[in-house]
Amino acid sequence: MSAIEKLQAFLPDEHTAALVTSEINARYFTLFNYTDGAVLVTKHEAYLLCDFRYIEAAQKCASAEVTVVQFKKLYDTINDIILEKNIKSLMIEEETVTVARLAELRDCLSAELLSDSGLSRRIRAIRVIKNAREVELITKAQRITERALTELLNYVKPGVTEREMSVELEHLIHVYGGERIAFELITVAGANTSLPHGVPTDYVVRDGDFFTFDIGSVYEGYHSDMTRTFAVGHATDKMREIYDVVYQAHLQAAEKIVAGNTTADVDIAARDYIESKGYGAYFGHSTGHGVGLEIHEDPRVYKTDTTVLKDGMVITDEPGIYLPGEFGVRIEDMFLVQGDKAVDLALIPKELTII
Ligand SMILES: [Mn+2]
Numbered sequence: 001m002s003a004i005e006k007l008q009a010f011l012p013d014e015h016t017a018a019l020v021t022s023e024i025n026a027r028y029f030t031l032f033n034y035t036d037g038a039v040l041v042t043k044h045e046a047y048l049l050c051d052f053r054y055i056e057a058a059q060k061c062a063s064a065e066v067t068v069v070q071f072k073k074l075y076d077t078i079n080d081i082i083l084e085k086n087i088k089s090l091m092i093e094e095e096t097v098t099v100a101r102l103a104e105l106r107d108c109l110s111a112e113l114l115s116d117s118g119l120s121r122r123i124r125a126i127r128v129i130k131n132a133r134e135v136e137l138i139t140k141a142q143r144i145t146e147r148a149l150t151e152l153l154n155y156v157k158p159g160v161t162e163r164e165m166s167v168e169l170e171h172l173i174h175v176y177g178g179e180r181i182a183f184e185l186i187t188v189a190g191a192n193t194s195l196p197h198g199v200p201t202d203y204v205v206r207d208g209d210f211f212t213f214d215i216g217s218v219y220e221g222y223h224s225d226m227t228r229t230f231a232v233g234h235a236t237d238k239m240r241e242i243y244d245v246v247y248q249a250h251l252q253a254a255e256k257i258v259a260g261n262t263t264a265d266v267d268i269a270a271r272d273y274i275e276s277k278g279y280g281a282y283f284g285h286s287t288g289h290g291v292g293l294e295i296h297e298d299p300r301v302y303k304t305d306t307t308v309l310k311d312g313m314v315i316t317d318e319p320g321i322y323l324p325g326e327f328g329v330r331i332e333d334m335f336l337v338q339g340d341k342a343v344d345l346a347l348i349p350k351e352l353t354i355i
Pocket of ligand 1: 225226316318332
C-alpha cells in the first residue's frame with residue numbers, strides 16, 4: 001500500500017476527507033516540495049493544491065497518485081472539491097494547525113472540521129515505516145556524510161578548532177551532494193565532548209583530546225544521523241575504558257533491534273550495560289529516535305516507550321557517557337529494522353580510532 005492508500009484507509013467513509021497543510025507531510029504524500037498549498041485526500045482521490053509558482057514543477061515531479069490542481073484562492077478551490085465530492089467532514093492536522101489557521105479554516109471552508117481526528121498521529125504512524133525509496137535516500141544522505149567525514153579526518157590534528165572543522169565539514173557535505181546539513185553539526189573536542197549537544201567553539205584541539213562528530217546530511221528531503229568519537233594523537237586508559245563501555249552498549253542495543261521487540265528493549269539493553277559498569281548517572285538521554293523527513297521523528301527509543309519494532313523502521317542507536325569537565329563519548333548509527341537482524345546503515349568503523 002502506498003502512503004496515500006494508507007491514509008485513505010484511515011478515512012471512515014466517502015464523505016470524510018483529510019486536509020494536509022504541514023509542508024513536511026504534504027511533501028511526504030506528494031513527493032513534491034512546496035509551500036503555501038495543501039493536499040486534500042478523499043477516500044478515492046488525492047489532490048495536490050499549489051499556486052502558479054509551483055505548477056510546472058508539480059506536474060513534472062509530483063507522484064502520479066495525486067491530481068495537481070492550481071489555485072488562485074486556496075480555500076475556494078478546496079470548497080469546489082468538497083462540493084463536487086460531497087465531502088461533509090474534514091480532518092485537519094491537530095498537531096500543526098495553529099489556532100489562527102483553525103479560525104481561518106472554520107470561516108472559509110464549507111465542511112465540518114474535525115480537529116481531534118488523530119490525523120497527525122496517524123500520519124506519524126504511517127511515516128514511521130519507510131519504503132525502499134526512503135531507505136535509499138536516507139542511505140544516500142549517510143554516504144554523503146561519510147565521504148565528507150572521511151575527507152575531513154585528513155585535516156583533524158592538534159591546532160585546528162572545533163569551528164573550523166564544522167565549517168569545513170558543512171562545505172564537504174555540499175561538495176558531495178548533500179542539499180544541506182541535517183542539523184547544526186556537533187563537532188566538539190576535549191572537555192566540550194561532555195556536552196551531548198555542544199556547539200562548536202574556537203577551542204583549539206590538543207593531543208590527547210576526544211573529538212566527537214555528531215553529523216548528518218539531507219538528500220532529497222531525507223536526513224541521516226551519525227556520531228563518531230575519535231581520539232586525537234593518543235588515548236588514556238580512562239578514555240579507552242569509557243569508549244569501550246559505550247561501544248559495547250551500542251552493540252548490545254543493536255542486537256535488540258529486531259522486529260517484534262519494543263524500542264524499550266533497545267534502550268534498556270544499552271542503559272543496563274552502562275549502569276552495570278557504574279556510569280548510569282552519566283547517560284542522561286534516550287538511546288535513539290526515528291529518522292526520515294525529519295531528523296527526529298517517531299519512534300522514540302526509550303525505556304518507557306512501548307513501540308513495537310517493525311520492518312521498515314529506521315532508528316538510531318546512540319548511547320553515550322558524559323563526564324562533566326572531563327570528556328564524553330557517543331557512538332551513533334542508524335539501523336533499518338529488518339526481521340531479526342537490523343541493517344546498520346553506516347559503513348564507518350566504530351572501534352576506537354586514534355587520528
Ligand atoms: Mn541522533
